[in-house]
Amino acid sequence: MNNYLTVHQNGEPIYDIFFANDFNSLPELLAGQGIADKRVCIVTESNVAPLYLEAIENQLRGKCKEIISVVFEAGEANKNLDTVKYIYEKLIHARFDRKDMLIALGGGVTGDITGFTAATYLRGIDFVQIPTSLLAQVDSSIGGKTGVDFDSYKNMVGAFHMPKLVYINVSTLSTLSDDQFMSGMGEIIKHGLIKDKDYFNWLMTNRDCILAKEPDILMEMIRASCNIKRLVVENDPTEKGERALLNFGHTLGHAIERYLDLKLSHGACVGIGCCLAAIISKNNGDIDKETLDTITTAFDAFGFPTLEDYPVDADKVIEYTRNDKKMVGDKIKFILLHDIGNAYINMDITVDDMKKAFTER
Numbered sequence: 001m002n003n004y005l006t007v008h009q010n011g012e013p014i015y016d017i018f019f020a021n022d023f024n025s026l027p028e029l030l031a032g033q034g035i036a037d038k039r040v041c042i043v044t045e046s047n048v049a050p051l052y053l054e055a056i057e058n059q060l061r062g063k064c065k066e067i068i069s070v071v072f073e074a075g076e077a078n079k080n081l082d083t084v085k086y087i088y089e090k091l092i093h094a095r096f097d098r099k100d101m102l103i104a105l106g107g108g109v110t111g112d113i114t115g116f117t118a119a120t121y122l123r124g125i126d127f128v129q130i131p132t133s134l135l136a137q138v139d140s141s142i143g144g145k146t147g148v149d150f151d152s153y154k155n156m157v158g159a160f161h162m163p164k165l166v167y168i169n170v171s172t173l174s175t176l177s178d179d180q181f182m183s184g185m186g187e188i189i190k191h192g193l194i195k196d197k198d199y200f201n202w203l204m205t206n207r208d209c210i211l212a213k214e215p216d217i218l219m220e221m222i223r224a225s226c227n228i229k230r231l232v233v234e235n236d237p238t239e240k241g242e243r244a245l246l247n248f249g250h251t252l253g254h255a256i257e258r259y260l261d262l263k264l265s266h267g268a269c270v271g272i273g274c275c276l277a278a279i280i281s282k283n284n285g286d287i288d289k290e291t292l293d294t295i296t297t298a299f300d301a302f303g304f305p306t307l308e309d310y311p312v313d314a315d316k317v318i319e320y321t322r323n324d325k326k327m328v329g330d331k332i333k334f335i336l337l338h339d340i341g342n343a344y345i346n347m348d349i350t351v352d353d354m355k356k357a358f359t360e361r
């Protein structure tokens with residue numbers, strides 16, 4: 001099996017997603033991106049920097065014109081324009097020009113911020129993703145959605161800007177907390193739910209090995225999820241249609257993330273959002289009770305919290321969905337399931353339908 005997947009657009013290869021257990025192939029792959037003539041800025045955050053920054057610097061030393069790094073304070077609360085401004089200042093100070101490059105080293109927060117900075121600095125420079133969280137390895141590093149939160153609105157300011165390379169060193173997951181591992185599983189289970197019933201069943205069958213973080217199983221799972229995301233974003237890079245399916249669980253998930261003031265991880269909120277969307281699918285007559293139970297059992301099996309653990313004011317959460325980017329006029333573009341592995345867009349979900357999901361299962 002190849003140790004990479006290639007993401008295409010209009011039939012043309014755009015970038016590779018490379019899978020490894022170390023950082024040793026990074027210099028060679030970046031040489032292919034003309035790094036010898038570039039200044040490189042590694043953008044990372046306070047948790048990841050002490051773990052992996054030096055390893056990346058060691059790999060790149062002598063291979064590019066100059067290396068600088070910018071370290072910001074970890075956490076979703078810093079996925080904002082202030083952090084972007086901080087990075088712009090560093091780049092201007094180091095005289096970065098149009099042919100220079102950013103490297104995002106970290107989780108989805110780092111990838112989203114760095115990608116957005118790369119998309120906007122000097123009207124766009126190259127960037128590379130080195131995702132270190134499970135969520136970033138299977139989801140956020142792929143597809144070129146970049147951006148930041150604005151006030152408390154999730155991903156309100158952003159741009160589509162494709163990376164030049166996604167380099168996944170699966171061994172970085174050894175330092176990730178179990179909570180953050182679970183967060184990544186939220187997007188992984190989502191991939192099975194929207195596109196691939198066999199993959200969903202495989203996740204359940206291999207649950208114990210996944211939770212034991214067996215290296216071969218993790219590699220297989222990460223590759224499979226990357227492939228699902230790759231296929232969706234190749235078909236619809238800028239979310240004119242099918243890409244919206246990747247938002248399954250996110251309409252209510254993002255609203256819960258905001259309501260809980262970021263006390264729960266993105267993936268945990270997506271997990272709760274997926275279960276609520278599955279209840280709406282059942283109430284809408286799309287799936288039966290047995291399928292709904294299979295879905296909620298899956299999240300339970302991977303240790304996801306529920307609304308019993310995190311009670312919310314349903315009216316307030318639903319009010320927050322009005323700021324969702326998927327609103328079309330007064331209607332919300334809701335993602336539902338015809339079955340496990342078969343998601344679709346529904347434009348007729350009402351506030352009452354959402355409310356019912358919180359109270360009637």
Ligand SMILES: NC(=O)c1ccc[n+]([C@@H]2O[C@H](COP(=O)([O-])OP(=O)(O)OC[C@H]3O[C@@H](n4cnc5c(N)ncnc54)[C@H](O)[C@@H]3O)[C@@H](O)[C@H]2O)c1
Nearest residue numbers: 047074107108109110132133135136140145172175176266
């Ligand atoms: N652009 C997209 O397509 C896309 C897709 C999904 C999610 N997202 C965004 O991604 C973000 C969530 O990503 P995330 O869960 O990676 O969050 P994150 O970047 O905050 O990382 C989660 C936590 O794990 C730590 N961490 C990361 N890698 C580590 C490692 N190897 N060892 C130890 N600690 C490590 C981080 O410091 C942080 O505390 C959200 O902002 C979400 O909106 C974007």
Ligand SMILES: O=C(O)C(=O)C[C@@H](O)[C@H](O)[C@H](O)COP(=O)(O)O
Nearest residue numbers: 139143145154155243246247250325
């Ligand atoms: O890549 C996509 O498209 C996704 O929707 C993936 C989601 O998991 C991710 O959380 C994304 O950032 C949500 O996008 P948004 O446009 O709803 O903010």
Ligand SMILES: [Zn+2]
Nearest residue numbers: 187250266270
């Ligand atoms: Zn997500």
